[in-house]
Amino acid sequence: MAPSKKAGKKGVSGLLGGGGIGGGGKSQKVQKADWSEGFKKKKAAGVPDMTLLSTITNEAINDNLKQRFNNQEIYTYIAHVLISVNPFRDLGIYTTDILNSYRGKNRLEMTPHVFAIAESAYYRMTTEKENQCVIISGESGAGKTEAAKRIMQYIAAVSGGEGSGGGIESVKEMVLATNPLLESFGCAKTLRNDNSSRHGKYLEIMFNGLGQPVGAQITNYLLEKNRVVGQIEDERDFHIFYQFTKGASPEQKEAFGLQGPEAYAYTSRSGCLDVKGINDVTDFQETIRAMQVIGLTSDEQNSIFKVIATILWLGNVEFVEGDDGNATISDTGVTDFAAYLMEADPAQLQKALLTRVVETQRGGRRGSVYEVPQNVAQASSGRDALAKALYNNLFEWIVSRVNVSMKPHQNPEYVIGVLDIYGFEIFQDNSFEQLCINYVNEKLQQIFIELTLKAEQEEYVREQIKWTPIKFFDNAVVCSLIEDKRPAGIFATLNDATATAHADPSAADNSFIQRSNMLSANPNFESRGNKFLIKHYAGDVLYNVSGMTDKNKDTLIKDILDLIEGSKDDFLHTLFPEKVDHSNKKRPPTAGDKIKSSANALVENLMKCQPHYIRTIKPNQHRSPTEYDDKAILHQIKYLGLQENIRVRRAGFAYRAEFSKMIQRFYLLSPATSYAGDYIWEGDDRSGCERILLDAKISRDEWQMGVTKAFIKNPETLFYLEGERDRYWHTMASRIQRAWRAYVRRKVEAAIKIQRFWRNQKESLVYARKRDYGHEVLAGRKERRRFSLLGMRKFMGDYLDVGGTSPQGEMLRNAAQIGPAEAVHFSSRAELLISKLGRSSKLSPRFLIITDKSVYFVVSASKDGRVTTSLERKIPLVTIRSISLTNLRDDFVALNVNACEEGDPIFTCVFKTEMMCVILTLTGGNMAVNIGPTLEYAKKKDKRAQIATKKDETIRGDAIYKSHTITVGSGEPASSVSNPMPPRKPKAKKAAKAAPSSRPSHRPTAKTLPGATKPSAPAAMASMPSAPTASATTRAVPAPKASIASAASRAPPSIPGRGGPPPPPPPPPSAPAKELYKALYNFAGQAGEMNLVKGESVEVKEKDDNGWWMVVKNGQEGWAPSNYLKLIESAAPPPPPPPTAARRAPPAAPTPPSAMNGSSSSTPSNSRPSSTIGKPALAPAIKPKPAIPAKPSVGAKPAFSGATAGGKPPIPSAQKFAPAQSKKTGSVAPPAAATGQLDLAAVFAKRAQQARGD
Secondary structure, three states: OOOOHHHHHHHHHHHHOOOOOOOOOOOOOOOOOOOOHHHHOOOOOOOOEHHHOOOOOHHHHHHHHHHHHHOOOOEEEEOOEEEEEOOOOOOOOOOHHHHHHOOOOOHHHOOOOHHHHHHHHHHHHHHHOOOEEEEEEOOOOOOHHHHHHHHHHHHHHHOOOOOOOHHHHHHHHHHHHHHHHHHHHHEEOOOOOOOEEOOEEEEEEEEOOOOOEEEEEEEEEOOOHHHHOOOOOOOOOEHHHHHHHHHOOHHHHHHHOOOOHHHOHHHHOOOOOOOOOOOHHHHHHHHHHHHHHHOOOHHHHHHHHHHHHHHHHHHOOOEEEOOOOOEEEOOHHHHHHHHHHHOOOHHHHHHHHHEEEEEEEEOOEEEEEEEEEOOHHHHHHHHHHHHHHHHHHHHHHHHHHHHHHOOOOOOOOEEEEEEEOOOOOOOOOEOHHHHHHHHHHHHHHHHHHHHHHHHHHHHHHHOOOOOOOOOOOOOHHHHHHHHOOOOOOHHHHHHHHHHHOOOOHHHHHHHHHHHHHHHHHOOOEEEEOOEEEEEEOOEEEEEEOOOHHHHHHOOOOHHHHHHHHOOOOHHHHHHOOOOOOOOOOOOOOOHHHHHHHHHHHHHHHHHOOEEEEEEEEOOOOOOOOOOOOHHHHHHHHHHHOHHHHHHHHHHOOOEEEEHHHHHHHHHHHOOOOEEOOEEOOOOOHHHHHHHHHHHOOOOHHHEEEOOOEEEEOOHHHHHHHHHHHHHHHHHHHHHHHHHHHHHHHHHHHHHHHHHHHHHHHHHHHHHHHHHHHHHHHHOOOOOEOHHHHOOOOOOOOEOOOOOOOOHHHHHHHHHHOOOOOOOEEEEEEEEEEEEEOOEEEEEEEEEEEEEOOEEEEEEEEEEOOEEEEEEEEEEEHHHEEEEEEEOOOOOEEEEEEOOOOOOOOEEEOOOHHHHHHHHHHHOOOOOEEEEEOEEEEEOOOOOEEEEEEEEOOOOOOOOEEEOOEEEEOOOEOOOOOOOOOOOOOOOOOOOOOOOOOOOOOOOOOOEOOOOOOOOOOOHHHHOOOOOOOHHHHOOOOOOOHHHHHHHHHOOOOOOOOOOOOOOOOOOOOOOOOOOEEEEOOOEOOOOOEOOEOOOOEEEEEEEOOOOEEEEEEOOEEEEEEHHHEEEOOOOOOOOOOOOOOOOOOOOOOOOOHHHHOOOOOOOOOOOOOOOOEOEOOOOOOOOOOOOOOOOOOOOOOOOOOOOOOOOOOOOOOOOOOOOOOOOOOOOOOOOOOOOOOOOHHHHHHHHHHHHHHO
16 A cells, blocks of 8 residues: 555655654743752741841841851841841852842842842832932941842843943943942041941932933042041051052153152051962952943053142151251151142142141131141141142042032933942040941931831821831931031031130030030030030940041141142142132031931932832951850841841731822722723722722731722732732733734744645645656556555655665665665665576565665565575666566566566555656656566566466455466456545634623723723833834825735636636736846957847846846847946836636646655545546656856956046956856756766657657
């Protein structure tokens, strides 16, 4: 039985496709479960959210933090507040993979991390459209600066998105570059921290409506400028001094007279020049790169380093006491070089350092002006004041210059602020700097109390929510003690003491001590001689009054300002823009006034944002990665108020929102409030919120309704609501995608059906032509087997896949020694008749292979327990004279060859008709087919033999051979033709889905959302551009009514060979307009080329890329150079009418088997055309390509001799590559005959001529 088309394709795919699933198609990648996931998870230590602690005490909090610290888990939650313990080592938890794992995740989905806080801030900014801020607090060395850097790292990574543009990327780079730049100029090594922030920084990253960063702004708070001129033992000056003195280039060292840090008093006084783990040279290069990213020019960088060098040299100015008790300069060469760097007069610098101008007043009128010499202490104080002023103004200029570079180029809509400010400090000797630092931390603690504790409880009372109040410490009294004016606080008292005793610092300090006694009534203040104690929220701090009033004054004497004003350095004038006004008697603002106003402005900015908190804890004072100091951490837990924070969170509600915002956010979750994305609730907002929560199946004890807000108790409930809302959007998107995919699928399936029908129609024509050719060859002379007449019978040819890549096919090809240039057209199993000495011949199995050159018989034999396959006989096609068959239904075939010792092969093959057609096709049909009651063949070279046939109805199966007689039963009549293609089984139609009964019969009326006009889309959809309006994009296209009507009434085309008569042929279409080209130059061609005359018109038949075109002129064809031709422009003809469907006639000869490689895998019903028996038999041969003249080699264009002098020279053009042989698309070039082989076509043509001559 012949295999069907599907069976044949299946077999081929199984042999060629490697036996794998989808061997011929795309492999499906299925993500498997990760079995190693369990090994990657850490063993849980403690609880990740301390609101889940069973016992709420400071000791229980400490134990939980200790367990997680020992397990290398440094982050812990208290609801939305993140507690961070400094590990003092790199834990590898800030990689890109970990960062990406937190993108788009809710806080409760992941382990506690600083990235989760950054994700929450960015997500709430993009969804709730509100400003956000991250407040990082804790003592010095607890990790505040590192936390701020990680916040900025995360926001820079997730904001903007792909294709956001170079401007967005430059803003991200500049925001990240501010870290190394400001760390170099604003951080220093202290006893507690190697990279301690000695200034406060509030970074505001500005975003547009799409969540992309468009700019940033930095606000600086209270630089510790006293560190410039002096540090305690084992501390360092600011990093930039050591980086510059160690990493400066040779040119900078030469220009600024630089030496090592040990050569300068300001950097070597503390005895600490190097820090373990800090490479000052590498950090200096990072600082230079950060300056370049920010946009600082080389001149600006040079001016900055010039000021740094000036400060270093000012510190080396030494004063000695003269004979008169006044100060003198020990080495004027130092002041001369400092003046050279300042571009000022050296004498004026010495005068400003050694003397002071004093003006007397009488009754408010100006008096005499005196130059008063200064002693050593006063001169040193003036020198240090100049150095501090230079560095402070330089730092403020750098911050302002950074802000200029990061200024947004479009109006920002939202802001995320990151506050990195100095932590609470308690030293052995605490002065004015510690007072200011601790005051700012008190203000931050006040914000934390107001926004998380006090405000929360007040809101519960105001909204009439049932809950249990929690007692907590309110530090507002401490803030009032420091900043109030009436009654006077510490800053106001310092200002009064400074104003009344401005000449002598010690007298001003004594005045402050006397005035501070009035503050003793405050329970948080204690006066202790020349010191005073303040009871801060973080602990009691004892401050030293000595020098406090002088530090609070924070002004330069006018002599120093006159010196700077007289400098020729424009950059110094930029640092000190205020001009000296000798007539202005108004007291300038003190340092206390400045830090007070800055802190209040900071609080005002923070109160405008939604806060996120990170509370940092320092585990020990030795920066050890393993030490955990329980006593020190218990103290930090206490003053940070973690216990009160947990109590409030346990008794309060995790989420609250106004009714209108609640509805805007979650109205989609209830069918009573939404329909197809529209808001349809007709009641008030409160009842709408209740209906949403009830329909979301939230328990009543999980939420309460206030006066204006809805309160949700647990964060898990909010997470569930957000998840349901996201699922709604995904469901809607899935519906749209499903409808679109169904439309595309129907469209593709319709196209596939049409293509399949057409391919099978073409394929069936080929198969029908081959079968009909077999019928024509047999010509009613041989009875047929029933299986040969099946409608699904296909002439597949290479049944053993010898021409493919299957193991069996390769084995047979190698055994037959078939070369790669030899094409296999037929292969099948056969049985060869073998003569036995003294006995009847016997059929033996063989493999039959037919190529375009020979017929091969391959045999497999067993020898020594092994099966070997070898070539038994090779018969060239040119030696076959005829093919002999019997007239019965048996499968015996004899190949009558030229005289040889082996004789003619007698064999059986179930595909004998197809085999015969293949041989006839390959030989051009010039071969006789003998069919009769006997088989005549040559048994030996000179011995003829004959095999007779006998019909026996008792034989049901294959024919039986015995004693030169073939016995077989009756077959189908010799005049039988192939059966029609059996119809395909109709597919069962799917039942239509019934519409759900709950669906309303009419669409409800949409209402306007409270506070909005349409529902807010998720963050992923909010950045999508809005679709253009229909009025702006759509056009009215008139429908072709006549065409539609005719198409609807047109009958389907009849299948060729089936049904009624074919439709009348369509009218001949109008001839398409020919493209005519005009010759630009004369061209005298050679053989195969077309001569051209300038100005004549020719038609182009074929265009090749090698520069030669086939042209037609006067009915003759020839090649011409393309650059000699120019297209003649003509008006486009009107489009022809649509052609009428017509039946195409089948080809005259069958397509070679190689044309069937790309056929489809299924055949529609009734797609095979009818048989064409009755037409004269034609030998199926490949139509040769018509000969065309050979192309000459590509020549160069003719030179233009008429170019005018001075004109534009000709543009040189590269010569195009000429391929060795031109190939048109779709054409198959006949293979070149190998050297030493016989030309089959010539042999057969010669034989035919001889036969006609005989």
